[in-house]
Amino acid sequence: MFAVRRIPGALLFFVAACLIAGQVSAQSWQETNPSIAGWSAEKLEAARRYSTSLKPTAFMIVQDGKVIASWGDVSHKVNVASVRKSLLSALYGIAVSEGRIDLSSSLADLDIDDKVPSLTAAEKTATVRDLLMARSGVYHPAAYETGEIKRKRPARGRAVSRVMV
Known part of the structure; x- marks a missing residue:
């Protein structure tokens, strides 16, 4: 079962930042039922509350090319600087914890x-x-x-x- 706790908070944040930067449009993604994809409705709600407290323009969780959840105006473009290094660091963290790097x-x-x-x-x-x-x-x-x-x-x-x- 896939759960929010398995996704590092930093990774979710930086996926959201990429969306905020206008790099991805929700219109190009197919939506799916989060529970069918193994996501906990309670944990998604907790993630929504937490991310909303950070006051992002928008937030989106994508798994296997399908939208699990999104909130805010994901079509709104916002200029974000230097998110690439932070996102790559989060992805490296996953690979390091799995013993691949x-x-x-x-x-x-x-x-x-x-x-x-x-x-x-x-x-x-x-x-x-x-x-x-x-x-x-x-x-x-x-x-x-x-x-x-x-x-x-x-x-x-x-x-x-x-x-x-």
Whole structure:
């Protein structure tokens, strides 16, 4: 039986944030009966009350491409910045808890490199944990970075202390 408690709160929040950003329209999704899909009506109501207390524009839960529940104006577009990193972190959390990803694996361990200019040997020592915590020491130019970000980016090859937090 699928229950709300199995979905990390952060993941539900960020799915809602994507909807708020106008990335998904409720009109393109097929609705389903939540109880048939294994959802608890009581827990969905608790999720609705909690999310409403956060005052989002809208909220939607989607499972297997079908709308389980939604409230608010899911067609309203709202500009949201930097939700991608948080959503990916939540998804990584699921994979880590299932034992599919080892946060201590380095880029070298995983045979990960970048297009030219390739990562340096020092950059390849960064772990998945370092990357998720934005302390990897990898200072590659990013796609679509702003001029300000480019000016603030440290030079490649600069030593970085990866202090455990």
